[in-house]
Structures are given as C-alpha cells and as structure tokens.
Amino acid sequence: MPSRPSPVDPASTEVLRLSPAGRRSRLAATVVVLALTVGGSLVGDDSWFPVGPFSMYSGRADPDGQVDSTRVVGFTAAGEEVRLSGGAVGLRRAEFEGQLPRLAGAPELLELLAQAYADRHPDAEPVVRVQVVQRRTDLVDGEPTGVTERVLIEQDVEGAP
Structure with missing residues (x-):
C-alpha cells in the first residue's frame, strides 16, 4: 500500500511578502492589461487580438438570415x-x-x-x-x-x- 505524504504544518511554513515596489509593479501591470482589454473591446477590431474582440466568435448567424x-x-x-x-x-x-x-x-x-x-x-x-x-x-x-x-x-x- 503506497504511503501518503505527511501533511504540512501551516505554522511551520514561512510566508514571503511582496515588497511595496513589487506590489506597485503588479498593480501597474494589472491596470495596463485591464486598460488594453477594455480599450480594445470598445474600439478595437480583429487585428487588435488578443486585447480586442475576436469577431468570429462574437455573434451568431440569424436562423432566418x-x-x-x-x-x-x-x-x-x-x-x-x-x-x-x-x-x-x-x-x-x-x-x-x-x-x-x-x-x-x-x-x-x-x-x-x-x-x-x-x-x-x-x-x-x-x-x-x-x-x-x-x-x-x-x-x-x-x-x-x-x-x-x-x-x-x-x-x-x-x-x-
């Protein structure tokens, strides 16, 4: 019978915290990606992919069209x-x-x-x-x-x- 790994005691693991500069850089990257995605969705076209819409999948054919x-x-x-x-x-x-x-x-x-x-x-x-x-x-x-x-x-x- 295979042995089960022993559980890790959460109290024994060390938590690494981001520095303030690290938090700011991650926040800035998140804001840039969100701005590109929102801007691309509002004014972009297929050539803006992946931050713009991919119109091939944005709608469906009219069943009477x-x-x-x-x-x-x-x-x-x-x-x-x-x-x-x-x-x-x-x-x-x-x-x-x-x-x-x-x-x-x-x-x-x-x-x-x-x-x-x-x-x-x-x-x-x-x-x-x-x-x-x-x-x-x-x-x-x-x-x-x-x-x-x-x-x-x-x-x-x-x-x-």
Missing part, C-alpha cells in the same frame, strides 16, 4: 480551377477574409497568391486568373434553403502565359 463563406480560386490557362486557400498558399481563410476590403481596393494583390502558389507548387500549371468567390447560404429556421455564388474580385495574373 444568410451565412457567407469566401474562398479564393485560381484558374490555369486550360481553365482548370485551383484552390488558393489553406496550405496551397500558406494563408487561412479567416486571414484572407480580414483583407477583403484591402483587396477590393487593390485587386492586383491577388497576383501575390498566384505567385505563392507557384512557389509552393513549382511543377503545377501556372495560374493565369485569380478570383475571390463568395458563397451565400440562405437560412430558414436555421436550415439551409438555397446557395448562391458570386465573384467579388477578379484579377488576371500579369506575365502569365
């Missing part, structure tokens, strides 16, 4: 569709969706995804066009009732054959 999902695809000269998300280019969908306003203003940035794909897949057919496609699923009582897709942004790749 719509759910949007965005993907990036490339096309070869032969018309084959190539997925340009996830491990294909080293960029996750959530990271990409956060850049949509920037890409809408500068669609030529999509060429960087074609280049990243070419760098990661040197033996693959080159991508000649990149599209950002949004899939919208309509919901009624939380159940999908229809799906539509539309191209949000499109860019031909310069120098592609």
Whole structure:
C-alpha cells in the first residue's frame, strides 16, 4: 500500500511578502492589461487580438438570415480551377477574409497568391486568373434553403502565359 505524504504544518511554513515596489509593479501591470482589454473591446477590431474582440466568435448567424463563406480560386490557362486557400498558399481563410476590403481596393494583390502558389507548387500549371468567390447560404429556421455564388474580385495574373 503506497504511503501518503505527511501533511504540512501551516505554522511551520514561512510566508514571503511582496515588497511595496513589487506590489506597485503588479498593480501597474494589472491596470495596463485591464486598460488594453477594455480599450480594445470598445474600439478595437480583429487585428487588435488578443486585447480586442475576436469577431468570429462574437455573434451568431440569424436562423432566418444568410451565412457567407469566401474562398479564393485560381484558374490555369486550360481553365482548370485551383484552390488558393489553406496550405496551397500558406494563408487561412479567416486571414484572407480580414483583407477583403484591402483587396477590393487593390485587386492586383491577388497576383501575390498566384505567385505563392507557384512557389509552393513549382511543377503545377501556372495560374493565369485569380478570383475571390463568395458563397451565400440562405437560412430558414436555421436550415439551409438555397446557395448562391458570386465573384467579388477578379484579377488576371500579369506575365502569365
């Protein structure tokens, strides 16, 4: 039968107390973290994470609304569709969706995804066009009732054959 550890006598343990300077530094650190968290929650966005809101988890879909999902695809000269998300280019969908306003203003940035794909897949057919496609699923009582897709942004790749 294993032996049980003997209980520690609280009277025999020495209590170490923080110095006044140590208490002040811990209080200051606590105030800074709380100020960053409150300020980030009030005026921040996803780029402020971890002190700002992470909007992906801040709400829920309306059971009688719509759910949007965005993907990036490339096309070869032969018309084959190539997925340009996830491990294909080293960029996750959530990271990409956060850049949509920037890409809408500068669609030529999509060429960087074609280049990243070419760098990661040197033996693959080159991508000649990149599209950002949004899939919208309509919901009624939380159940999908229809799906539509539309191209949000499109860019031909310069120098592609």
